[in-house]
Amino acid sequence: MTFAVYPSLRDRVVFVSGGSSGIGAELVRAFAAQGAKVAFCGTKAGGGDALIAEVRAAGHPVPWYGACDVRDVAAYQALLAQVAAEVGTVRVLVNNAGRDDRHAMEDVTPEFWDERLALNLKHYFFAIQAVAPGMAAAGGGSVVNMGSVSWMRGRPNLVGYTTAKAGILGLTRTLARELGARNIRVNALVPGAIVTDRQNTLHRDPAADQAFLDQQCLKIRLDPGHVARATLFLAADDSDGMTGQHVLVDAGLAQQSVVS
Secondary structure: OOOOOOHHHOOOEEEEOOOOOHHHHHHHHHHHHOOOEEEEEEOOOOOOHHHHHHHHHOOOOOOEEEEOOOOOHHHHHHHHHHHHHHOOOOOEEEEOOOOOOOOOHHHOOHHHHHHHHHHHHHHHHHHHHHHHHHHHHOOOEEEEEEOOOHHHHOOOOOHHHHHHHHHHHHHHHHHHHHHHHHOEEEEEEEEOOEOOHHHHHHOOOHHHHHHHHHHOOOOOOEOHHHHHHHHHHHHOHHHOOOOOOEEEEOOOHHHHHHHO
8 A cells, every 4th residue: 555745744853752662653653754853752761772773774764762751741841852952843742652551440549540640641731831832933833642532432441541531632622722823733633443562462352353343334453554644644734724623543433332
């Protein structure tokens, strides 16, 4: 299959949180293949080495990596300032870092609740806060917030995660309005059931595959490439009339909840 090339992304500085694995790693690959200057973070020192080597071997611009706990707002904003100083002004921010650990309602403590929101929502806002002045001074930019259809479907045993992911829609719409005058677009990209190494290890089996296929309009299992290609469009100037949107890449999975 042949996919689009976006000239506006060439040499543009892109930052991806949680870019070491899964969807985030595919985002790094996809932006680098467009000729973008990609920076990304993960939780481990050296955690980006394998991906950087892969991108370098493919002949694309070599990404920048920094280790950071995105729950530590001060450290995270300092890392974003470092990216601006060493790579350039961030013109595309992809808020991607998060984790969908299962948890029963009865087991949730106040500390766990705060940690779920810190990991899946809070850092989105503070990353936008950190990069918005530079984006505006450079003429504008694009923010893509990674959501999830899980909250639309009312998935059980995920209340901390789904609450955070639902909050991303409010964050996206409010900041789209607030930042629009600075030519900064803010959209949410909402994946459905995406096959990643993590899902393969923890949650995937033939029965689960079939359940998703039965509920989706499209009878294919989605992979990180589906998410990355849609993200490229929202990041590129080709989507310069779009902001405040909630774009689903779920093969029609959320439709099942509406119909039933």
